[in-house]
Amino acid sequence: MFYRKTKEIDSQFEAITTLDEVQIGGLKQTILIRGENTNNPLMLFLHGGPGTAQIGLAPKFQRDLEKHFTVVNWDQRGAGLSYSKELKKEDLTIENMVNDSVELIQYLLKRFNQPKLFLIGHSWGSVLGVLVSQKAPEFIYGYIGIGQVVNMKEGEKISYEYTLNKAKESNHKKALKKLAEIEYNPLDMKYLGVQRKWLAKLGGSFIGVTMYNLVYSNILFAPEYTMKDWFVFIKGGKFSLDSLWEQLMDINFIETAPKLEVPVYLFAGRHDYQVPSIVAEQYFHTLECPHKEWIWFENSGHLLNYEEVEKFNAECLKIKETTLTPVR
Structure with missing residues (x-):
């Protein structure tokens, strides 16, 4: 389901709502662009997963952002509306995904005649966010990491230990039984x-949003995805996870990305043990970059941009204003 819609708000600027197929990395990939003023700065979201495409999930949470940014959601190669049965596992590599991201950024900047954009990476997308910031800092006003991945092996160990300890503390017998039946192996699906x-x-994982608000209501009401698209969403999610998960286990940004040439803002859910915030905090303290900020979201887990929407939007607006307001 593809559509393009633009409308004038007044004679000075134009709103945009468009779902487009674009050629990225030699493949047809899908982006959703929404905003009330195309002169506003661009904000590109790199979704999590791998494979958790968010065109069908994110827009209802981003309405306020669209007043201040031209917001771009992108279903990455192999995921959501960008899934194709022609793709092979070897087509999904971290290197290819980084190259896709940079190519998409260049396309957007040219299309909207803008010099840079704000880049947001969530979870798996935060891996791309750091690598893109490292590769093409000249295109980025600032990088915002949500549920920032730093060291996958360490994070997975902490996540498992947290789950086991919480089950013991609450004497959750079913959880203890099921956890006892599996051997710790983060490579095993x-x-x-x-x-x-x-x-x-x-x-x-998440505490400030329900599965109904996050997923089920979107299945019923989101105009960007048809029911068929949701089945493809599931297929693409599994394909992406199977293709990229093992590659993720080699990520350790403390060693490979100790310095970035863009401002960095790390948003952390206080209750996030899916990608434990404690590991991202270690990275934050050692990271060298022109400017950095650490922002806690006290009532969130791993999905803070959906769990504390007002705070998330306010923090993004604050970054925009401090970045783009001329110093007098």
């Missing part, structure tokens, strides 16, 4: 499914 299920039930 069966293990990962069990651990993530009980992590969510025990409060270490």
Whole structure:
């Protein structure tokens, strides 16, 4: 389902709502662009997962952002509306995804005649966010990391230990039984499914949003995805996870990205043990960059931009104003 819609608000600027197929990395990929004024700065979201495409999920949470930014959501290669059965596992590499991201940024800047944009990476998307900031800092006003991945092996160990300890503390017999039945192995998808299920039930995944508001209401009401698209969303999510997860285990930005040439803002959910905030905090303290800020979201887990929407939007607006307001 593809549509393009633009409308004039007044004689000085134009709103935009458009769902487009664009050629990125030699592949047809889909982007959703929404905003009340195309002269506003661009904000590009790099979704999590791998494979958790967010064109069908994010727009209803981003309405206020659209007043101040031209917001771009992108279903990455192999995910959501950018999934294709022609893709092979070897087509999904971190290097390819980084190159796609840079190519998309260049396309957007040219299309909207803008010099730079604000880049947001969530979870898996935060891996791309750091690598893109490292590769093409000249295109980025500032990088915002949500649920920032830093060291996957360390983070997965902490996540498992948190889940097990919470099950013991609450004497959750079913959780303890299911966790005892699996061997710790973050490369095993069966293990990962069990651990993530009980992590969510025990409060270490998200706490400030319900599954209905996050997913089920979108299945019923989101205009960007048809029912068929939601089935493809599931297929693309599994394909992306299977293709990229093992590659993620080699990520350790404390060693490979100790310095970035863009301002960095790390947004952290106090209750996030899916990608534990404690690891991102270690990175924050050692990271060298022109400017950096650490912002806690006290009532959030891993999905803080959906859990504390007003605070998230306000922090983004604050970054825009401090970045783009001329110094007198």
